[in-house]
Amino acid sequence: MPLPPSVAAGPVSHAIFRVARLHRMLAGQLLRRVGLHTSQELVMMQLWDRGPQRQTDLVRLLGSDAATMTRTIRRLENAGFVRRRSSPSDKRVTIIEPTVASMALRREVERVWLDLESSVADELTPEERAEALKVLGRIEDSLARATAQQD
Template sequence: MDFEQADALNQAIRLLSLRHRARAAALLVPLGLHPGQEALLLELARTGPMIQAQLSEALGCEPPSVTLMTRKLEAAGHIRRAPAPTDRRASIVELTDSGKTLVDQIKQLWRALAQETVAGLPAQTVAELPGILKTLAANVDSRGGPVR
């Protein structure tokens, strides 16, 4: 791949990431959420209660970030934390009724954001995008070391 093509690809990915995150943040403001908190709530809705360390791994976040998010979401009444029965140092995190209601609102916003993002693309391209994007993410993840 020549530099111009590489630059165009890298710039497009960077701009999409920045703009998507900014649009998501704007959509989350009326719900009283910050970026990342919606992912935590959606993960709990998908999996049910889980230990905070597992939640950190599932979200791909550092444990201190998840701790901060869970404290804020707990203070807002959307989740509850309790000591794990097998390890008192670990916390089990679960959605409250308020959190479950909020998840329904997040899902509506996520559908709207996805539709905005892919507007104008053919249905087949839209259907292929999740797989393509997962492959791109896996390619970046697997490379970890310095660029050669």
């Protein structure tokens, strides 16, 4: 399908937009099956892999903003997957930790990510996967530099 004339100046950017939109849509569909919204699993993955974290560290690790992270944590807490507590060394700091109940969710999220990865890459050869990761890494680096220059 030909590109609309209005996006002809940015065919790579348009392709990234289309792929990202479809990826997020599929991830959302798969995550709904386990009771999560997109990005909530990323918070849980950080907590499962790194242990309890300061909320500000989760914001930094995931490239989020404080308000979005607060809403995400509140929803995860209401679902019983995380618990907030004050830091013993600094009462102004909130520590977020995964609950025991979240451990069953971990297996489900890992299954979702396997399904998502399968949908994304099963039709690629190992060489194409390696090349895709290499190109995406270069694009990410380029975007990170451009973003830093805007600050």
